[in-house]
Amino acid sequence: MAKRRSNQEWQTILESYESSNITQRAFCEQNRLNLSTFHAKRQLFASKEQNVTAGFVRAEVVERTTKCQSSQTPTANMTLLVNDVELSIPQGTPAAYLAELIGALS
Template sequence: MSKRRTDQEWQTLILEYENSTLTLKEFCKQHRLACSTFSAKRSLIKRAEGNAESGFVRAQVVESTTEYHFAKPVPANMTLSFNEVELSIPQGTPPEYLANLMRALQS
């Protein structure tokens, strides 16, 4: 069963390897590590260190949606004034109705 190592332990092993004169294969054999595991962990840690030095951090894109609700505009009324009489008619009233209304008011 392989030993679980913390990131700090991996960093120590990587530093030890980089300061040694051993080949990767010799170093891994001496520390009972799989070369592929050591190389993968070394790449991950180096990449993380590079991100920290450059000021970049790993970002996760999260899709979000926003819903907008608009109130329906209240249609304005038309106001007809004649002498002292005021008549308020909703906008969109058919012109035929207005013509009939005006004819009726003239009578």
């Protein structure tokens, strides 16, 4: 009858395999493990790791509005195309505001 191992025991076995630098077959033979069981446990633990790292993270939506008022009467508009978004901006718009706007659209 096969020995039943806990998840902690399998975790230790899998860590030992990862540091062994030998094939799965050779490792299983040395440690008297069933190769198909070893492979199944290895896949199971790998999928559990992916689920842990691919989980949800808490996000917070922050709304920030920036206003730009120009004291000069614009004589013409300039048009910028950023990431398939066309912007029509009055000439004389401060460069810092444009940089912030383009950064927000990127």
